[in-house]
Amino acid sequence: MERYLFPLIVTPLAAFFTGLGIYAMRRKKPMWFYSGSEVKPRQIRDIPAYNRANGWMWIVYSLGFWASAILSLVHVPAAGLAMAIWCLGGIPVLVLAYSRIYKKYKV
Secondary structure (H helix, E strand, O other), rough: OOHHHHHHHHHHHHHHHHHHHHHHHHHHOOOOOOOOOOOOHEEOOOOHHEEEEHHHHHHHHHHHHHHHHHHHHHHHHHHHHHHHHHHHHHHHHHHHHHHHHHHHEEO
């Protein structure tokens, strides 16, 4: 049963981060990084490129969730470990990646 419960929980997370990436790429105004923050259009020199980079960042982050969901169909403990490593290691990487994206496109 746990073999199917894990992907049932992880797949919506993966879809959320993939969807966030697609939303960021299609957005006309600059995409924010976290809730409560706002990036003003006058702060970014190339909004479409900034949003594309931001979107790809979220899509790449979602790949670990997709991989973990697939791995759980074969070996649940390995999938849980992979997910923990991806989540905990991915958060600082996201912060650094976003910092680089913001610095690259800020006015």
